[in-house]
Amino acid sequence: MPDTFYTASPHWAWYIVWYFFVGGIAGGCFFIASLLKLFGRPEDTPVIRTGYYVAFAGALLSGLLLTLDLTRPERFWHMLIQSNTGRLMFKAWAPMSVGAWGLAFFGLFAGLAAASEFAEQKNLSLAALRRLARGIPAMVIAGAGTVLGFFLAGYTGVLLAVTNRPVWADSNLLGLLFLVSGASTAAGTLILLGLWRGSADRSSLEWLSRFDRGALALELLVLLAFVASLGSVAKVFLGWWGALLVLGVLGAGIILPLFLEARQGHRTGTLVRAAALVLAGGLLLRIVVIFSSNQIHVAGSGVSP
């Protein structure tokens, strides 16, 4: 039996599944909006604003979900400050420590980005804030947003790899897989919100769809490589979790939306259906990754023939 099968489950469950999903979307939205701010056109502004708002809302929701998952939620701040010395708590080699700081800075920059764009959108008489949405300050925020967005989308997979649990620690590709999935689900979210609010420019939506297809194609390759990299541990997918992974994540969440967009182009109905499938697939990916590992819990004691 692989060495990872002698370990106990941390019982990370739905709070963490939703955090990985929301954090992926928030991270993806922040880097997509930031890249559009840096390299897009004025017509992209509605999508940029939506991206910043989703990133900030997602950061708040992420913090809430992570806090609720703690068995001592009132001690959430122990991640940032040493409770017995008052000094800063940071371990560069511990993904949860880096992640806690990463999320804090993500929230800060997403908050600045969202607030400044909101002030611009509503023509609020807050000159200092509105200055952040233009020129060099906006470039700095977008630059930070690109880095922090990619970080938030990807570190969760690295965190799972830096354990000793089955599936998670048996591959080095979970960080990359979550990062790419964060990009595709974020593009899907921005497409759906852009269509729903009716604010997004058609060329922005078409670019988002183009970007989403690229992300999905990469996700397809990474998912296959991830399963292959598990070696003998991949046998945990011989069953319901494997069926969900192949039919749900791979089939309905990646291949079907790629197929839909390739055949029917940029028709609104197609965009909606494809984006919804991508979001469902992204959620299902995190469900399968978390729970397929959780089912394995401290092997090796008791009766054997």
Add this chain to the structure above:
Amino acid sequence: MPEPMGFFTDTTVCIGCKACEVACKAWNQLPATGGGVVEMSGDSYDNTRRLDGINWRHVKFIEQFNHDRSQARWLMMSDVCKHCVQAPCLEVCPTGAIIRTEFDTVVIQSDVCNGCRMCIAACPFGVIGINPASNTAQKCTLCYDRLQAGLEPACAQACPTDSIQFGPIAELKRRAEARLAQLRAMGETRARLYGADEEILGGLNSFYLLVDEPEVYGLPRNPKLPTRNLTLSSLFSTAGALVMALFAVVTLRKRRLDEQAKH
């Protein structure tokens, strides 16, 4: 500074009495499983089943029977936190709750732990669990409070066969080597030490004498530090981020050129 202290557990003399489990529960005031309602495991004479936040000692029963149960072999092993010299739980703990003591043991400070459960996922031996009394991650402290008072841990003191021996690591290693040589001389060729050298996580300050493969006792053959995956995982993710960013910039530029060509 005291020298490194630990356990040497000689599984060949364990009789499965579970006195260590009881002594541990009593000294550390650990609650009963299921509020004291006894639930039989149903497939083993062992009803504790595993180490967790309220069972810091667990006598594993390895019950090997042939099909008609005419032949049987029982192995018993009092399992506990290994107090690894390179401790995976300590490595990943994000709050600094897990510390190395002056006795070279690994202790979770319950007043610092916030229950993120990263250590549970990191422990290669499945030792740590949440104690519902404190709602924090807990495990064997190697009776840190007793050690500070010059006492031996409760389990070692209670063990009636000296299967659990407590002492300075260097002294325990000498005893273990002597016992191993004795067993081999008696023809027990399967006898081996687990965790006595530095091969496993720099050495286990709670190490074992076994008479079969580690896996038979539910022990991983070659447990590793969680951070073995950190560099490659981070590099793959960073490469992915660069590819995605490049893809975004290239497609945005292509959109601009296409629209310029249209006008």
